[in-house]
Amino acid sequence: MEDRRFGFRTRAVHAGTPPDPATGARAQPLYLSTSFVFDSAEHAAELFSLRTYGNIYSRIGNPTVSAFEERMASLEGGLGGIATASGLAAQLVAILSLAQTGDHFVASANLYGGTVTQFTVTLRRMGIACTLAPGGAPADIAQAIRPETKAVFVETIGNPAGNIADIEALAAVAHRHGVPLIVDNTFASPALCRPIEWGADIVVHSATKYIGGHGTVIGGVLVESGAFPWGAGKHPLLAQPSPGYHDMNFVETFGEYAYLMRARAEVLRDVGACLSPMNAWLMLQGLETLAVRMPVHVENARTVARFLQGRDEVAWVSFAELESSPYRALSAKYLPDGPGSIFTFGLRGGGEAGRAFIEALELWSHLANVGDAKSLVIHPASTTHQQLSEEEMRASGVTPEMVRVSVGLEDAADLLWDLDRALHAAASQTLVTEGKP
Amino acid sequence: MILNGLSARLALLRRSRTVAMVGASNKTTRPSYFVFSYLRTHRVLEVTPINPALAEIDGIKAFPTLTAYAAERGAPDIVDVFRKPSEAAAVAREAVAVGAKAIWFQYGVIDPEAIRIADEGGLDVVVDRCIKVESARFDGGLSVGGFNSGLVTARRFRPLESEPMGRHAR
Numbered sequence: 001m002e003d004r005r006f007g008f009r010t011r012a013v014h015a016g017t018p019p020d021p022a023t024g025a026r027a028q029p030l031y032l033s034t035s036f037v038f039d040s041a042e043h044a045a046e047l048f049s050l051r052t053y054g055n056i057y058s059r060i061g062n063p064t065v066s067a068f069e070e071r072m073a074s075l076e077g078g079l080g081g082i083a084t085a086s087g088l089a090a091q092l093v094a095i096l097s098l099a100q101t102g103d104h105f106v107a108s109a110n111l112y113g114g115t116v117t118q119f120t121v122t123l124r125r126m127g128i129a130c131t132l133a134p135g136g137a138p139a140d141i142a143q144a145i146r147p148e149t150k151a152v153f154v155e156t157i158g159n160p161a162g163n164i165a166d167i168e169a170l171a172a173v174a175h176r177h178g179v180p181l182i183v184d185n186t187f188a189s190p191a192l193c194r195p196i197e198w199g200a201d202i203v204v205h206s207a208t209k210y211i212g213g214h215g216t217v218i219g220g221v222l223v224e225s226g227a228f229p230w231g232a233g234k235h236p237l238l239a240q241p242s243p244g245y246h247d248m249n250f251v252e253t254f255g256e257y258a259y260l261m262r263a264r265a266e267v268l269r270d271v272g273a274c275l276s277p278m279n280a281w282l283m284l285q286g287l288e289t290l291a292v293r294m295p296v297h298v299e300n301a302r303t304v305a306r307f308l309q310g311r312d313e314v315a316w317v318s319f320a321e322l323e324s325s326p327y328r329a330l331s332a333k334y335l336p337d338g339p340g341s342i343f344t345f346g347l348r349g350g351g352e353a354g355r356a357f358i359e360a361l362e363l364w365s366h367l368a369n370v371g372d373a374k375s376l377v378i379h380p381a382s383t384t385h386q387q388l389s390e391e392e393m394r395a396s397g398v399t400p401e402m403v404r405v406s407v408g409l410e411d412a413a414d415l416l417w418d419l420d421r422a423l424h425a426a427a428s429q430t431l432v433t434e435g436k437p
Numbered sequence: 438m439i440l441n442g443l444s445a446r447l448a449l450l451r452r453s454r455t456v457a458m459v460g461a462s463n464k465t466t467r468p469s470y471f472v473f474s475y476l477r478t479h480r481v482l483e484v485t486p487i488n489p490a491l492a493e494i495d496g497i498k499a500f501p502t503l504t505a506y507a508a509e510r511g512a513p514d515i516v517d518v519f520r521k522p523s524e525a526a527a528v529a530r531e532a533v534a535v536g537a538k539a540i541w542f543q544y545g546v547i548d549p550e551a552i553r554i555a556d557e558g559g560l561d562v563v564v565d566r567c568i569k570v571e572s573a574r575f576d577g578g579l580s581v582g583g584f585n586s587g588l589v590t591a592r593r594f595r596p597l598e599s600e601p602m603g604r605h606a607r
């Protein structure tokens with residue numbers, strides 16, 4: 001064996017999946033087994049006390065799932081990964097592994113609507129408070145940090161506002177306060193941005209999106225860098241005796257592996273939100289083509305954004321690469337290969353035109369998801385973000401006329417053909433409405 | 438020679454058979470106990486505790502010093518060091534004196550003087566790494582835990598094969 005730093009595309013195909021040692025199977029086998037036999041009573045004891053690595057029960061670990069976890073850790077440049085039942089479960093495990101009742105964390109207000117409710121409703125009910133910082137810029141975040149703050153949370157590309165996180169500056173702010181930076185990298189995928197390279201400590205994904213890539217299964221994953229000093233004083237959950245594990249001090253016993261060990265052995269174990277091996281297997285298939293899919297997503301998104309920008313029916317287009325975007329510089333820094341393919345635009349005709357536009361589309365699917373091979377479209381104010389209060393909606397960047405698109409892998413000409421038809425339909429609908437007394 | 442890189446560590450683990458662990462503890466939540474237990478039960482390497490305060494750990498006889506170990510068992514292939522950095526140089530001197538082939542300074546056991554002594558004494562030297570983690574990297578253990586082993590290969594067998602526990606009681 002020779003030391004070699006393999007490239008991203010090579011690792012997207014190979015990392016975590018050497019040939020199966022048991023059978024020689026070259027593709028990752030799908031291990032649909034709830035549990036795994038022990039070699040001996042001693043082996044069982046070593047496994048349960050975390051002194052050796054091995055499979056016990058698929059809620060805690062499974063060979064197909066760990067192959068996906070290792071590949072994600074490799075692609076994000078982290079120490080290890082933990083796969084979960086969904087993206088929201090990944091966030092929950094990430095937070096519960098470092099905070100408990102009485103603690104607090106700060107998040108950018110520009111977040112996916114489901115994340116906002118998870119943070120401000122469910123986690124709050126569990127006694128973990130969250131301050132949503134409007135704007136989400138490093139200075140806004142710094143202002144919201146308190147003595148009991150345990151982490152900072154942002155999205156690489158905000159859903160749906162399209163704001164780009166200044167990850168390097170945010171990491172500096174978080175670290176100055178002794179807390180880690182958690183980045184939801186769903187909209188970029190590791191093919192376009194690797195937050196750990198910019199100083200982030202934990203990356204979470206809704207693998208449901210670009211990672212699976214084909215709109216088939218729900219899943220999530222978190223990756224940790226192994227570089228955060230969990231023993232420095234701010235995180236007693238990791239650095240004090242843990243009643244869930246024979247009073248073990250995870251930092252003392254596992255060093256840089258402390259966070260991931262606790263996240264799996266206590267939090268994933270007890271929350272139970274594990275990823276199905278079937279879904280992990282599909283995620284692995286998705287990852288093999290991630291690095292070849294993303295440039296096509298980006299190219300199609302650029303074409304669609306430019307097309308929309310040139311249309312009279314369109315009031316604004318929020319695609320971070322456009323000259324008009326306030327996030328252009330951040331996009332050039334953190335997303336040099338393009339800011340993904342999910343963005344928003346506003347129709348001059350407002351909410352009414354938005355609905356007419358979506359109803360006139362033939363090829364674009366009207367549904368609540370993003371990051372599919374198929375092009376998708378939605379009206380956030382009446383769907384994904386409707387549970388939010390008006391104030392939260394405004395803070396998360398959602399306006400009534402906003403339409404969100406997730407540009408897929410079809411022929412760009414066909415996508416434009418359909419948009420053109422629907423824009424005409426929306427315009428005539430608006431004329432009809434405006435023509436009424 | 439100071440060993441850097443994955444393949445150098447793998448080659449060391451492959452050519453080694455015995456490990457004398459200086460500072461092995463019998464306290465079950467100590468990192469040294471975790472490492473000792475892993476090496477003992479995986480049987481890639483034959484591990485012996487070096488600790489003057491203990492007679493044995495989990496049935497494996499302990500020796501008070503490296504010198505005492507070497508007098509009975511011969512020079513160890515690897516001296517694994519779980520001591521404060523300030524005590525590492527003394528361990529390095531003893532390792533050189535007994536003719537150990539390599540010295541492995543665990544996480545945080547970083548002392549330039551100790552490294553120099555071992556290196557100039559002709560030992561292979563690994564610094565700020567864990568012998569359990571590196572074994573697990575090559576025997577598939579890290580991968581089972583969802584950790585990034587850093588390995589990419591299209592070859593079937595793991596670079597290190599540990600024996601399944603319980604079939605070969607020692």
Ligand SMILES: Cc1ncc(COP(=O)(O)O)c(C=O)c1O
Binds near residue numbers: 086186218
């Ligand atoms: C940015 C972002 N994060 C997290 C999630 C939640 O992921 P999941 O639906 O897999 O739980 C979503 C889902 O839409 C999302 O868009």
